Amino acid sequence: MAIFTLVVAIVGVVTGVASLVWQAVSWTYEGPKVKVRLATSFPVVTGSQLGDPHYSVTAVNIGRSPVLLNGWGFELPGGDSVVDLSGDAGAIRLPWTLEGGHEAQFFMSYSRLHGTLEVHHPNGVKVRPFVSTATAGRRYAKAFDPLKGWTKPG
Numbered sequence: 001m002a003i004f005t006l007v008v009a010i011v012g013v014v015t016g017v018a019s020l021v022w023q024a025v026s027w028t029y030e031g032p033k034v035k036v037r038l039a040t041s042f043p044v045v046t047g048s049q050l051g052d053p054h055y056s057v058t059a060v061n062i063g064r065s066p067v068l069l070n071g072w073g074f075e076l077p078g079g080d081s082v083v084d085l086s087g088d089a090g091a092i093r094l095p096w097t098l099e100g101g102h103e104a105q106f107f108m109s110y111s112r113l114h115g116t117l118e119v120h121h122p123n124g125v126k127v128r129p130f131v132s133t134a135t136a137g138r139r140y141a142k143a144f145d146p147l148k149g150w151t152k153p154g
Contacts, residue, residue, distance in 0.1 A: 032067030032100070035060045036141040038129045041107065054107040057141070059131040064100040071132035072106045074113060075140070076125060082116050084108050095134070106131075113146055124148055 037058045045051040055074075061067055071094060073083035084106075092104045117125060126143040133139060 030065065031063050032061055032065045032098075032133070032135065033063035034067055034069075034098070034131060034133055034136065034139045035062055036129060036131050036139050038141040038144070043107070053110045055110065055113060055129070055146075057106045057108070057129045057131065058103055059098060059106075059139070060103040061098045061100050066097050066099045067136070068095050068134035069098050069104060069131055070095045070134055073130060074108070074127040075130050075138070076121070076127055081130075082108075082113055082127070084112060104131075110146075117147055121147075 037060065039056045039058070041054045041056040043051040043054060057072055057074075059069060059072070069092075071083065073081045075081050092106060096104055098104050113127075117127070124145045124147040126145050128143040129141040130138045
């Protein structure tokens, strides 16, 4: 009878620990988790004619819960930002609720970002693409220097 009790106790401990680990792993994916990516894009103007090149900042919610996006742009050293408030930076209008498993893309033309940087930082500066959320603040992609020519960041 003592061996049976010991086996039942061991099974109970293993089951309890496995359940605790599973709950911890599940909890990490419960809330919103936003990843930010940067790419270059060439929008199609008409037919197959390519438009001016743009930077594409993509926010991906890899969590399960929705998150409210309330801003985006490129952060300079020191905390200043280059943002596009023109309203034509993509189909997304802020604030925007980003559901779990979905993504939102924002665009800024090369000329808009480069023109701003050439005036204020003519020798080049690294910028960090970001998306602002209502709950987690800013989430960033890797920094890069747009004036040194386009190379895939990262």
